Amino acid sequence: MKSMHAIDIDTVEMTLDIMKYAINRISNTNPELGSPKKEELLDKLVGTTITEKGIGGEKAFQLFRDILAKAAVPVDHPRHLAFVPAAPTRAAILFDLVTSASSIHGAYWMTGAGGIYCENQAMKWLVSLTGLPETAFGVFTSGGTAANLSAMIAAREYWRSLNDENKAFKALLITSSGAHSSIISMAQVIDADIILVDDHGEDRLTGDFLQKKIDGLSAIDRKRLFAVIATGGTTNAGIIDELDTIAQVCEKENLWFHVDAAYGGGALAAPSVRHLFNGIEKADSITIDPHKWLFSPYDCGAVIYKNLDHARKAHSQKGAYLDIFKDEGAQGFNPADYQIQLTRRLRGLPLWFSLAMHGTKTYEMAIERGLELAKFAGEKINSMPHVELVREPGLSCVLFERKNWNPTDYRNWTYDNHKKGFALVTPTKWTKNNKTKTISRFCFINPDTTEEDVVEILESMK
Numbered sequence: 001m002k003s004m005h006a007i008d009i010d011t012v013e014m015t016l017d018i019m020k021y022a023i024n025r026i027s028n029t030n031p032e033l034g035s036p037k038k039e040e041l042l043d044k045l046v047g048t049t050i051t052e053k054g055i056g057g058e059k060a061f062q063l064f065r066d067i068l069a070k071a072a073v074p075v076d077h078p079r080h081l082a083f084v085p086a087a088p089t090r091a092a093i094l095f096d097l098v099t100s101a102s103s104i105h106g107a108y109w110m111t112g113a114g115g116i117y118c119e120n121q122a123m124k125w126l127v128s129l130t131g132l133p134e135t136a137f138g139v140f141t142s143g144g145t146a147a148n149l150s151a152m153i154a155a156r157e158y159w160r161s162l163n164d165e166n167k168a169f170k171a172l173l174i175t176s177s178g179a180h181s182s183i184i185s186m187a188q189v190i191d192a193d194i195i196l197v198d199d200h201g202e203d204r205l206t207g208d209f210l211q212k213k214i215d216g217l218s219a220i221d222r223k224r225l226f227a228v229i230a231t232g233g234t235t236n237a238g239i240i241d242e243l244d245t246i247a248q249v250c251e252k253e254n255l256w257f258h259v260d261a262a263y264g265g266g267a268l269a270a271p272s273v274r275h276l277f278n279g280i281e282k283a284d285s286i287t288i289d290p291h292k293w294l295f296s297p298y299d300c301g302a303v304i305y306k307n308l309d310h311a312r313k314a315h316s317q318k319g320a321y322l323d324i325f326k327d328e329g330a331q332g333f334n335p336a337d338y339q340i341q342l343t344r345r346l347r348g349l350p351l352w353f354s355l356a357m358h359g360t361k362t363y364e365m366a367i368e369r370g371l372e373l374a375k376f377a378g379e380k381i382n383s384m385p386h387v388e389l390v391r392e393p394g395l396s397c398v399l400f401e402r403k404n405w406n407p408t409d410y411r412n413w414t415y416d417n418h419k420k421g422f423a424l425v426t427p428t429k430w431t432k433n434n435k436t437k438t439i440s441r442f443c444f445i446n447p448d449t450t451e452e453d454v455v456e457i458l459e460s461m462k
């Protein structure tokens with residue numbers, strides 16, 4: 001039987017086909033805005049692909065290229081302004097191919113040294129953006145969810161190590177009502193209770209509100225409380241909690257201070273808004289997603305700790321066959337010791353290559369472009385009679401409404417634009433003074449989005 005690992009004419013042809021597709025796709029500045037199809041329809045169009053003998057690379061690739069890739073939305077489409085889109089640089093995408101081709105295990109220095117060295121160079125830059133002390137460091141994860149989870153586990157284990165009583169309690173953490181859904185899900189994963197602090201219409205968590213909440217806790221809940229999670233750029237509105245005063249409260253109350261800057265963290269590199277993050281340098285841990293506003297391909301998150309020892313105590317795995325990796329002879333930094341995963345892809349490598357190629361100044365400019373587009377959209381909305389700004393843009397998020405529209409109008413407009421292959425802009429909800437309404441939202445990440453794109457989308461609401 002033919003070996004799957006042999007190089008033959010079929011492998012060569014398949015390689016050429018795939019490289020040609022990859023080059024075309026990477027160099028395409030305006031990819032088709034694909035849309036989903038029902039599974040039954042895909043079944044009809046594609047049929048069975050997994051068979052005993054295999055259908056061959058040419059056929060499988062043709063099905064993917066001509067049908068399946070078109071049934072998905074490219075996150076880097078310049079008029080994809082929904083959720084948190086992405087816009088990986090061409091250098092980063094290409095290096096994602098290199099990362100796969102290089103087959104390096106990224107868990108331990110002993111086997112991954114050269115790749116981990118590159119990741120660590122990129123990490124040094126990330127850490128420098130936060131202003132944390134030089135002892136701080138971090139690792140790349142599969143995304144913000146895994147980074148938040150890794151940090152929460154480190155925080156809880158540190159708290160448990162403080163005294164035996166803490167080991168008996170169910171842990172409790174506080175976050176704001178604007179926190180990302182993954183915080184609530186990850187609290188469930190670690191079986192911790194969670195309190196959402198209402199900001200009473202202030203749109204962000206402040207030290208004052210936090211202190212009042214802590215003061216109002218029962219004695220037992222105060223003992224259970226181990227961490228506060230602030231947000232450095234809420235996903236819905238780009239709001240940054242008042243990190244400075246929250247840090248002061250955490251210090252006074254001896255609580256772990258985590259900042260979830262999965263979306264907003266990229267803006268730490270933007271001089272025009274850096275001051276909004278003041279206080280982040282006092283965090284015990286921080287989440288930043290390079291696959292959001294630092295132009296990495298999926299998937300790449302990062303968790304940074306002020307004190308790596310706390311993370312290592314929580315995450316380092318032990319096992320007879322792992323001892324050799326921890327030996328002096330292995331000579332270096334082991335990413336597996338600082339987050340939840342053992343075997344890991346070197347997911348920081350594409351970021352490293354792109355940063356090394358373009359330099360940090362180019363990153364700064366590309367991030368400022370997202371902020372500039374948000375400002376432009378805000379001004380444009382203010383100048384158009386049929387739409388209205390809900391609040392001033394927060395980072396690169398713009399919340400706005402179409403006057404006299406109900407939720408069905410927003411939904412129809414979204415689907416209509418998507419079906420036409422014109423744009424993906426989705427509805428969201430906004431609550432103020434206990435009143436929730438359906439509105440729309442732009443989130444700008446892609447520096448290739450133009451002012452004309454913004455105007456055309458707004459005009460499509462007329």
Ligand SMILES: Cc1ncc(COP(=O)(O)O)c(C=O)c1O
Binds near residue numbers: 142289
């Ligand atoms: C603030 C924030 N935290 C966490 C996450 C979860 O990150 P991921 O989807 O990379 O797991 C997101 C995703 O949008 C986010 O915006």
